[in-house]
Amino acid sequence: MEMLGAVLIIIGGIIALVYTIILIIKAFQTSIWWGLAYLLIPFAALVFIIVHWQVAKKPFLMSLISIPFIVAGMILAPDTMVATEIVQ
Numbered sequence: 001m002e003m004l005g006a007v008l009i010i011i012g013g014i015i016a017l018v019y020t021i022i023l024i025i026k027a028f029q030t031s032i033w034w035g036l037a038y039l040l041i042p043f044a045a046l047v048f049i050i051v052h053w054q055v056a057k058k059p060f061l062m063s064l065i066s067i068p069f070i071v072a073g074m075i076l077a078p079d080t081m082v083a084t085e086i087v088q
Helices: 002-030 032-040 044-051 053-063 066-076 082-087
Strands: none
Touching: 002 032, 002 044, 002 053, 002 066, 032 044, 044 053
16 A cells, blocks of 8 residues: 555645646746746746736636645555654
């Protein structure tokens, strides 16, 4: 079960990474300043998504697909998580 959990976490991470990269590309397509802000300023990504909802809606909502994968992986493989090892 731990192997399946680790695989689910990796799949969720890949999905999140792909759609984060797509959102960064959308920010740079809007303007160079939005792209740099997205990368360098905390919470600028959230502001970009809210202000440019029509542009960012699809990749943002698609990135939410990663959440069930990561949660299921954490439930199936709690011992493989680094945070669990730090706490113990």
